[in-house]
Amino acid sequence: LKVDASSQLARKIPDTLFGMFFEEINHAGAGGIWAELVSNRGFEAGGLHTPSNIDPWSIIGDDASIFVATDRTSCFSRNIIALRMEVLCDECPAGGVGIYNPGFWGMNIEDGKTYNLVMYVKSAEAADLTVSLASSDGLQKLASVTVPVxxxxxxxxxxxxxxxKGTNRTSRLQITSNKKGVVWFDQVSLMPSDTFKGHGFRTELISMLLDLKPRFLRFPGGCFVEGEWLRNAFRWRESIGPWEERPGHFGDVWHYWTDDGLGYYEFxxxxxxxxxxxxxxxxxxxxxxxxxxxxxxxxxxxxxLDSLEFARGSANSTWGSVRAAMGHPEPFPVKYVAIGNEDCGKKYYLGNYLKFYNAIRESYPDIQMISNCDGSSKPLDHPADLYDFHVYTDSKTLFNMKGTFDKTSRTGPKAFVSEYAVWRTDAGRGSLLGSLAEAAFLTGLEKNSDIVQMASYAPLFVNDNDQTWNPDAIVFNSWQQYGTPSYWMQKFFRESSGAMIHPITISSSYSGSLAASAITWQDSRNSFLKVKIVNFGSDTVSLTxxxxxLQASINALGSNATVLTSSNVKDENSFSNPNKVVPVTSQLQNAAEQMQVxxxxxxxxxxDLAL
Ligand code: AHR
Incomplete structure (x- = not known):
């Protein structure tokens, strides 16, 4: 494998090449990175045929001791449903009667940690409520406070x-009373106090993202943005402002309710x-x-246009002032927008696209606009700065797609491979095999990064309790998380954005099952030549x-080899064995301009050769 690292043939990779696509799918946000522990905090959750229901709230007590119903008496006009709890018993059972919320398949409550409760209550007569964090059967109390109303x-x-005062991974929040009478509740929230930067995100999941050094974040989804029906699509305007006032919505593509605590501002x-x-x-x-x-x-x-003013407008502008009131007076630098998701060819796509395109270009000339139509094989028939390219396929096909952009026209809009993954036939639940094909595909994108400007794996997250899409990069539940091999594969590319790419040639009888790329990059202290090689075949391969x-010499000290492999190509990670397929790094003793690997x-x- 020959690398020509001379500066004449080197080309800079776009600073944005590798990033992330976050979609509210698989409970990635609600019950995922958004740390809210209460599910359906406003009692509004509804489905296609259910305007509102209290699920997963449940009742502590029986028909003789408590009566619970929803009514439309909330103080919040955009989410008008409140819960009315009538305590019927004169002599209530020990511990009282009430309601509980098990969160998203159980709340992870940890010893010594502080949890912030906010709720809205109304009662005609004074009462003492007991708010507790308890085990799923209610028997073990981890924390308890009396709330006088x-x-x-x-x-x-x-x-x-x-x-x-204890740890329980499947806890519940319960609110009980011993006193006969009626109490109303609305917008009951429980947040851990140690969210990432205090911004409401689950720290351990965000750490996994930071580790990949993403250069962009595409949000809030693909199909989630569209909806099965327009009335159920994500609406930014309904997702901003005080959390208590957000109506929430039922995402009808992935079939679950979100309170929209994770809204446009939070993204x-x-x-x-x-x-x-x-x-x-x-x-x-x-x-x-x-x-x-x-x-x-x-x-x-x-x-x-209002959403862009919300993000970019000054704190004095109509919508910028709403952002400022939420705690961010400085504008957010939105430089890219995607006009819809996977809608190319639909009846009104082009017409609508042009209306959005022209209006945005006029008001925000620097914003790069992304078309849903694929321009990789033929020119687009409409103006765009980028076009979106999605691929989900089997491992062999994706491996062979590493040359997809080799022949794409070098003029016209750039490509944004915003969704790629091996899926279905041989994907398992995220296997080594899939990750190898994806890695090969990405080396092809690096080489074609004069035309490919951005790429992101999809989907990013899955809550193990609601896997509507398989596979995914990061698997979690209320208290654990691990990366699939596709997650770890991406770590090999985290230095690529903004690096220099160099031409390589491979002459080997195995070249049909190899894919490779070479970059040079530097951090604040050192420079490196990084040669990445996928061996997709079942034979061990020796290469020189x-x-x-190179303008500098290679230093064996500080040079490393990192390998992602396993004894079986179908191997996967799991909660019980999260590190079965992870990269392993060792010192590269023989690092030199000529070396046997x-x-x-x-x-x-x-x-990774230190220079
Ligand atoms: O990533 C899952 C889905 O795949 C996205 O919502 C959609 O854009 C694509 O079809």
């Missing part, structure tokens, strides 16, 4: 801290916290089953790596 016809905001905040450029995918008036005609699209265009054109069967290797 004054007798008044007004709603009162209650704020309390609960400090856990922008997350991008900032990750150091990633925000890419806002907005609904273009098209869902899976219905469309707004181009003649009627003007209000949707205005809505998107020869490097020419051995590639294990079914492996992905990175040779």
């Amino acid at each position: 004054a007798g008044t016809s007004n709603w009162t905001k209650v704020e309390q801290k609960l400090i856990a 922008l905040q997350l991008s900032e916290d990750l150091g990633a450029a925000p890419i806002w995918v907005f609904n273009n008036g098209i869902s899976h089953n219905d469309e707004v005609s181009t003649a009627a699209i003007a209000p949707f265009v205005k809505d998107v 790596i020869s490097v020419s054109g 051995t590639l294990a069967a079914h492996s992905f290797s990175s040779f």
Whole structure:
């Protein structure tokens, strides 16, 4: 494998090449990175045929001791449902009667940690409520506070801290009373106090993202943005402002309710916290089953312009002031928007697209716009800065797609491979095999990064209790998480964005099952030549790596080899064995301009040569 590292043939990879695509799918956000522990905190959760229901809230007590119902008496006009709890017993059972919420398949309550409770209550007569964190059967109490409620016809905001005296991974929040009478509840929230930067995100999941150094964050989804029906699509305007006032919505593609605590503002905040450029995918008036005609699209265009003012406008502008009031007076630097998701070819796509495109170009000339239509094999028939390219296929096909952009026209819009993954036939639940094909595909994107500007794996997260899409990069439950091999594969590419890529040639009888790339990059102290090689075949391969054109010498001290492999190509990680397929790094003793390397069967290797 020959690397020509001379500066004449080197080319800079875009600073944005590798990033992330976050979708509210698989409970990635609600019950995922968003740390809210209460599920359906406003009692509004509904489905296609259910305007509202209290699921998963349940009742402590029996028909003789308690009666619970929803009514429309909330103090919040956009989410008007409240819970009415009537305690019927004169002599209530020990511990009282009440309601409990098990969160998203159990709350992870940890010894010594503080949990912030906020809830709105109303009671005609004074009462003492007991708020506790308890085991799933209610028997073990981890924390408990008494909340006195004054007798008044007004709603009162209650704020309390609960400090856990024990750990239980499947806890519940319960609110009980011993006193006969009626109490109303609304917007009951429980957040751990140690969220990432205090911004509401689960720290351990965000750490996994930071570890990949993402350069962009595409959000809030693909199909989630569209909806099965327009009425159920994500609407940024309904997801901003005080959390208590957000109506929430039923995501009808992935079939679950979100309180929209993780809203448009929080996605922008997350991008900032990750150091990633925000890419806002907005609904273009098209869902899976219905469309707004181009003649009627003007209000949707205005809505998107407002969303951009919310992100980028000064703190004095109409929508920028709303952002500032939420705690971010400085604008968020939105430089990319995607006009819809996977809608190319639909009846009103082009017409609607042009309306959005022209209006955004006029108001925000620097914003790069992403078309849903694939421009990799033929030119687009409409203006765009980038076009979106999605691929989900089997491992062999994806391996062979590493040359996809080799022949793409070098003029015109750039490619954004915003969703790629091995899936279905041989994907397992995220196997080594899939990750090798993906790695090969990415080396092809690196080589073609004069035309490919961005790429992201999909989907990013799955809550193990609701896997609607398989496989995914990061698997978690209420208290554990692990990366699939596809997650770890991405770590090999985290230095690529902004690095220099160099031409390589491979002459080997195994070259049909190899894929490779070479980059040079530097951190604040050192420079490296990084040669990545995928061996997709089942034979061990010996190669000589020869490097020419380097301006500095290779230093064996500080040079490493990192390998992702396993004894079986179908191997996967799991909660019980999270590190079965993870990269292993060792010192590269023989690092030199000519060096012999051995590639294990079914492996992905990175040779990092210190310069
Ligand atoms: O990543 C899962 C889904 O795949 C996305 O929502 C959609 O864009 C694509 O079809």
